[in-house]
Amino acid sequence: PTSELEKLGRELALAKAQLAKSSASDAKSAEIIALETKIADTRSEKDSATLDLGRLEGQIAGLERMIAKEKSQQASAESKTIYMRDVESLADRIVGEIEAGEKQDSLSAIKEILNKVKSFVRDFVAHNRDVRDDALLRENEVEKAKLESSKKVLVEKVSETVDTLSQLQKDYTALKEAIDGEKDLNRDAEKNILISMARQNELHGMLGILKSQEDRLVLLEEDFKRELSEAYILAGRDTMDFQKHELLDASGQVVHAETVRAEARHVQEERRKQIEKMKVRLEDAGGGNSEDVMKEFKEAEERDAFLARELGDLQKSAESLRGMIAELDVRLDTEFKQGILKINGQFQEYFSLMFGGGTASLAVVREKKKRRAEFDMDGNPLLSGELEEEGDEGVDIVVSLPRKKIKGLVMLSGGERALTSIALLFAVSQVNPPPFIILDETDAALDEANSKKYGDMITNLSKYSQLILITHNRETMSRAGVLYGVTMGSDGASKLLSIKFDEAVAVAK
Missing domain, CATH: 1.10.287.1490 (Helix Hairpins)
Incomplete structure (x- = not known):
């Protein structure tokens, strides 16, 4: 150039x-x-x-x-x-003659005046017809x-x-x-x-690029010499004789120097970054002897293999746990639905006892959720059809009262809801009876007839569980084995009273 x-x-x-x-x-x-x-x-x-x-x-x-x-x-x-002045002149002459005629009494004089007026008009017309x-x-x-x-x-x-x-x-x-x-x-x-x-201009540009490349190569050569010196300090004399050693890739194959020189620059830069990281690790480890470094490398390699095996075991355990969770989900779903069927049998029985008929059951339902609509840049919906998706499963109460057209729980009165709740509670207790059941004024909303039905149900329920009831209902109290009451004495302190009905009946007899 x-x-x-x-x-x-x-x-x-x-x-x-x-x-x-x-x-x-x-x-x-x-x-x-x-x-x-x-x-x-x-x-x-x-x-x-x-x-x-x-x-x-x-x-x-x-x-x-x-x-x-x-x-x-x-x-x-x-x-x-016709000019206005000529018309005004004619009008003045005519008016003068008419005024003179008004003073005349003779008919002939008036005719003479009229003849003059005619003559004025004829002369005016004839004169203006010829004037240009x-x-x-x-x-x-x-x-x-x-x-x-x-x-x-x-x-x-x-x-x-x-x-x-x-x-x-x-x-x-x-x-x-x-x-x-x-x-x-x-x-x-x-x-x-x-x-x-x-x-x-093109040649000047080429010379500038070549000069820049030359300066860059000089800097790279200086960096390479400096890095060799640092490697000698960290890893020993073997690093200075790198040309005598064979280069191996990740698979253990020999890599020739020509292949390395033909690599893309970004590949070499990535390898350089890896070497820098190794140098930092060697410095942190206080490395200065090649034998110690190789020994530490082998230990780290064995540790890495051990952790890889541990990681594989953990992945297998995770897969096993996922399979177990799936089996448990199926088993729980099956047992849950079987439990619903058992509860429905007892629920129907107690519901019929409380209301004198009708039907009641629990139904497994899945909630429908509205999905948020998504639109493109022009405002058109991305998905057609109804924007709904299935939610989580839940339980709904389906009731039908006798002699009424009411089919839903929300249509029941407060008392009817209380009776339905009591029937459902007793049905659940019958399927898997607990050792103790505590009922706090669950009969507060019941009338006398329903209180008797309630008493019959708790009597039947007491055969399977120990019942503790808090109530003000006499019918309910009459079904108890032991009655406890709290009262206030004359000294203002609370006292606890108790009556065992079996002993009270024996004393009364």
């Missing part, structure tokens, strides 16, 4: 010297600019004169229409123009003559400007052709200059 750059410099100097000889063309350029200015001024003058000529022709056409109209009106008697007002017509014709004269002058001016403009265009064309001929002679020289300058 350096020798080519010097050659381009010599060729560029010769082309510039050739262009310097053609500086005489500046005078012709100034002349063509002057001609362009004259042509523009002449064209503007021509356009102005043409505009004025068009305006004069419009005015002349308007006057011609006015003259024709005036002549037409004068030829027609119906559109004859040519003043306005003459004025319009004089104005038209003036405009025709001005038009003639403008026509001559437009013709002169057209001739001048044509001559200027010819001169301009001839001068431009002469200048273009001179440009053709210098065009090759200018082209050579441009090509040489472009190539010169």
Whole structure:
């Protein structure tokens, strides 16, 4: 690139010297600019004169229409123009004669006056029929003559400007052709200059890139020597003799130096980062002896293999636990639904006992959730159809009272809900009886008839579980084995009273 750059410099100097000889063309350029200015001024003058000529022709056409109209009106008697002063004069004469006739008593004198009035009117009409007002017509014709004269002058001016403009265009064309001929002679020289300058800039750029690469290689070489020194300190003399050792890849295959040099730069940079990490680990470990480093490497490798085996065992255990969880989910679902069936049998029995009939059961339902709609950039829904998805499973109570059309739990009264709840509670207790059941005023909302039914149910339930009831209902208390009460004595302290009905009956007998 350096020798080519010097050659381009010599060729560029010769082309510039050739262009310097053609500086005489500046005078012709100034002349063509002057001609362009004259042509523009002449064209503007021509356009102005043409505009004025068009305006004069419009005015002349308007006057011609006015003259024709005036002549037409004068030829027609119906559109004859009469001056107001003549009409007023006629009116005064007629009024004078009429006033004079009003003073006459003779019929002949009045007729004479009327004949005079007729004569005035006939004479006025005959006079104005023959009179012609040519003043306005003459004025319009004089104005038209003036405009025709001005038009003639403008026509001559437009013709002169057209001739001048044509001559200027010819001169301009001839001068431009002469200048273009001179440009053709210098065009090759200018082209050579441009090509040489472009190539010169390209070579300068290439030299800059090569210089930058050279500086980078020098820095990399210095870094490599420094890293070798650090490796010698950390791992011993073997690192200085790296060229004598064979390079192995991850699979244990031999890697040749040519293959490493042909690698992409980013691959080498990644390997360098890995080496830097190893160096940091060696420094943290206080490494300085290659035998110690290799020993630690083997221990770390064995530890890594052991942890890999442990990780595999943990993954197998996780898979086993996932399978166990799936089996438990199936088993729980099965047992849950079987339990629902058992509860439904007892629930129906207690419900029929409480209400004298009807049906009641528990149903496993899955809640329907509305899914949030998603839209694209144009506002159109991404998914069609109903935006619903299934939720978690739950339990719903389905009841139907006897002799009523009520089918849902929400339609029941407060007492009916209480009875339904008691029936469900006792049904659950019957399926898997607990050792103790504590009921806190569950019979508060029951009337006397339902209290007896409630008493029968707790009597039956007491066969399977120990019942502790808190109640104010006499019917419920009558079914108890032992009755406890809390009262306040005269000293203001609470006292606990108890009665065992079996002993009380024996004493009473």
